[in-house]
Amino acid sequence: MSELQSTSPMIEARALTRHFTSRKQTVEAVRGLDLTVERGELVALLGPNGAGKSTTLRMLTTLIPPTSGTATVAGYDVGRDPREVRRRIGYIGQGNGAGHNQRARDELVSQGLAYGLDRNTARDRAVELAASLGLAELADRKVSTLSGGQRRRLDIAMGLIHGPELLFLDEPSTGLDPQNRANLQEHVVALRERFGTTVVLTTHYLDEADSLAERVVVVDHGTVVADDTPDRLKAVHASDRVVLGFRDHADAACAVRRVATAHPRAAVRHDGTHVYVEMGGGTFAVPALLADLAATGTPTVSVEVARPTLDDVFLNLTGRSLREGTGTDQSTPSETEEVVAA
Ligand SMILES: Nc1ncnc2c1ncn2[C@@H]1O[C@H](COP(=O)(O)OP(=O)(O)OP(=O)(O)O)[C@@H](O)[C@H]1O
Ligand SMILES: [Mg+2]
Known part of the structure; x- marks a missing residue:
């Protein structure tokens, strides 16, 4: 590996764009997306259905070419050196699934062989990964008998068999129950600590992005609308909500004026005996506020005091809630639909 390749960011995408033409209509799936991921980072792409998350991953993994823009992955250009890129990455697609009839261990070894490992290395690596992902006791079971969560962990082991520097996971926990989701998240974190793998995942789960990722890249309509740590996103793009209760209406009415004067940038309203305040850093402002009101x-x-969620961030950035879903017009077409690159 050249010095450039070992010191450059793991991913650097500039003005990445991808159009699809389907039934004579052009869909701008990804529109001028910029993304930098440093080595060893765990980054989540968060966005509603049809935002362009999977299309972005498919370009970065060389499965489809960009319509325009550039991307380097592990120091190699996705357009000029797709083979070099592929050797260094693992990709677990949305709704992937290992085959059903093989035993889990054989499935892993076959995948290793397909990636060019020799049989001994593939076996050793399969044993190591099965242990890391809590699959050791299941290695002799047929894939078809594994639970959804166990199968998803096997998918991840398959993506890691050739020791990639970078792992892409497209919605790894969709369809899993909360317990399996938590378990999968623990495994992703542990893998990263053990192997130092850079991880880029997509998710619809706000809490998952919040707790798992060091950086959250919010994607909407094919472009990045925010990119920062979950805490900073919430501090910059959303407010704490403080609800103060008073003895009677008169006190609440006085308090509204007092709070609005003390915090001119806060949104303050009152309803009956309660005062509602939306403000940045509300958690820290409350003690002084209470003392002032008492005095x-x-x-x-x-x-x-309610801290904001990433949904509040998305709502403030786009005027829409991620929780509401985003209608059907943007959903990904079925595999059978005729699709050509624009
Ligand atoms: N092969 C294709 N042909 C035509 N349009 C496509 C194709 N793949 C994706 N699109 C369209 O591009 C847009 C982005 O799709 P993409 O699958 O990247 O979204 P996503 O953010 O991954 O959504 P989801 O959360 O539902 O997985 C959507 O409008 C989708 O319908
Ligand atoms: Mg997707």
């Missing part, structure tokens, strides 16, 4: 004769009788 001026309108003591609070209750207080609630």
Whole structure:
């Protein structure tokens, strides 16, 4: 590996664009997307259905060419050196699935052989990965008898068999129950600590992006609308919500004026005996606020502080909620639909 390849970012995409033409209509699936991922990072692409997450991964994994723009992965250009890129990455697609009739261990070894490992190395690696992913006791079972969560872990082991520097996971936990999802997340974190693998995953789960990823790249309509740590995204693009309760309406009415004066940038309203405040850094402002209100004769009788979620961030950035879903017009067409690159 040249010095450039070992010191350059693991992923560098600039103005990445991909159009599809389907039934004479052009879909701009990815529109000028910029993305940099450093070596060893765990990054989540978060966005609604049809945002362009899978299409982005498919370009970065060399499965489809960009319509325009550039991307280097592990220091190699996806267009000029697709083979070099592929040797260094693992990719677990959306709804992938290992074959059903083989035993889990054989499935892993076959995948290793397909990636050019010799049989001994493939076997050793299969044993090591099965242990890392909690599959050791299941290695002799047929894939068809594994649970959804176990199968997804096997998919991940298959993506890692050739020791890639970079692993792409497209919605690894979709369809799993909360327990299996948590278990899969633990495995992803452990793998990363053990092998130092850079991980890029896509998810619809806000809590997953929040707790698992060091960086969240929010994608909407084929472009990046925000890119930062979950904490900074929430601090910059959303507010804490503080609800203060008072003895009576009169106190609440006085308190609204007091809070609005003390925090001119906060959104303050009152409803009955409650005052609702939306403000950045509300958690830290509350003690002084309560002391001030008590000192001026309108003591609070209750207080609630809600931290923002990534959904609040998405709502503030796009005017839409990720939780609501985004209708059907953007959904990915079925495999059988005729599709050509524009
Ligand atoms: N092969 C294709 N032919 C035509 N249009 C496509 C094709 N693949 C994706 N699209 C369209 O491109 C847009 C982005 O799709 P993509 O699958 O990248 O979204 P996504 O963010 O992964 O969504 P999801 O969360 O549903 O997986 C969608 O409007 C989709 O219908
Ligand atoms: Mg997708």
